[in-house]
Amino acid sequence: MTLEPDEMRTDRLVLRRVRADDQPAAVAILSDPETHRFNPSGPPSAADAGEMLAQWQADWRRDGIGYWAVVLPGAEQVIGFGGLRFHTVGEEPVLNLFYRFSPAHWGRGYASEMARAAVGWAERTQADRPVVIMTDPGNEPSQRVAEKLGFAVAGEVQRPGGPLLVWRR
Template identity: 50%
Template sequence: MSVEWRDIRTQRLLLRPLRPDDRDDVVAIQTDPRTNRHDPAPPTPAKAEVKLTAWLEHWTAHGFGYLAVVPLDSGEVVGVGGLQHVEFGGTPLLNLYYRLRPAVWGRGYATEMASAVVEWAERELPDFPVQISVNITNEASLRVAERLGFTACAEGFYDGALSRHFRRPRRPGRPG
């Protein structure tokens, strides 16, 4: 299933498709040791490039995916975030992901970006639940999931770490 994407502008952010020329920013964000504190197997630059290639392929196949997170006041790529199709426990769903440069932590960008893309998904892809998987030691991301109104639905090992999986409850009148 493919959808037609239109950039999202929030109060402070532009959320636009990742592009091949974002490679340097994506690799820097993905491989920064501070952004990988809760990752038991941090990506190397080569693995980060492979991830970016896969993310770009998702865009081609589905018309949406992980985004460049760009503050309107700076125009710089400060993060990657968004949604992708995944299967979890046999259920097709949308994985909510984000990773931001440490220089912008604490500004609420993760919650602002995630709220906007979840709202988009509920409107454009209502048949797919949105899930976020968080390492249980990542308190900041656990708080983001709570602020977004997600509820815990499972806990187990995921990507090499004990993780808590959250889903957004369906709004009345929505499928699922």
């Protein structure tokens, strides 16, 4: 089943299905302590980051949807990861919007651009499943991305280490 395109393009980004050769970028970005500043568990180990990438690949095979590698056109350099994944909040099936970028590429609007493309795709093809964004209450940069996309806090869920805000449109 293919729900999501293997590749999408925005004005400045290529969003493509994650693949095995993305492992060095996944380890570098996902295990960077700065990218987990708001995660009480801290960053995953290099091995755990590799397992996350493998899980994202499995999501694509199983569900036809998953997180993309975010690439600057022409450079083939992975600057981040993001997209949509099937999830549940309570008992409700939703699409969880996730994004994590290399700190060297923060502040340029790439997260908003990738997220806007993902939400647009979801609204066209998965209208029966709402998109949610879950953020740490202190993660103001991610909250600004959610607000730019027209999301507002609709509740919270508990995780080890404290609550996560659940944002909806």
